Amino acid sequence: MTVRKPVVIIGIGNPYRRDDGIGPAVAAALEELGPPGADVVVADGEPAALIEMWTGRDLAVIIDAVRCEPTAPGRIWRSSGADLGGPTAAASSHAFGIPDALRLGQVLGRVPGRLVVFAVEAARLDLGTGLSPEVAATLPGVVQAVLGELASTRC
Secondary structure, three states, X not given: OOXXXXXXEEEEOOOOEHHHHXXXXXXXXXXXXXXXXXXXXXXXXXXXXXXXXXXXXXXXXXXXXXEEOOOOOOOEEEEEHHHHHOOOOEEEOOOOOHHHHHHHHHHHOOOOOEEEXXXXXXXXXXXXXXXXXXXXXXXXXXXXXHXXXXXXXXX
């Protein structure tokens, strides 16, 4: 039986859709660092899978690409679970977004103690590999932001 750590870091995305790969890229960088007390996983954003990953966790940190209007590729947004319930100018790069998973998790009574989302504005979501220069430049900053979140949390 695998013991689940109190924190989960979830990199959402598809590395074969350019900037949609920012979540998995951040997860890979964090996996190499091996943050103590945290499981690092990659997901495609499917709500039931997200709910399973974060259920019973003290903290879930999610990294995902978003589309915004007007756009500022590479801009990083930090949101808490409480921020995700209302209207937003950003849209997930997936059919269902994190707010959808959160609402479903609330109905089922399966949400983490705290949820933090780092969303990176995408420049390109077409087929292909490799992050755009604007999004690639944010990678170290997003990694540091996640590590800062972990450092400020006592789990």
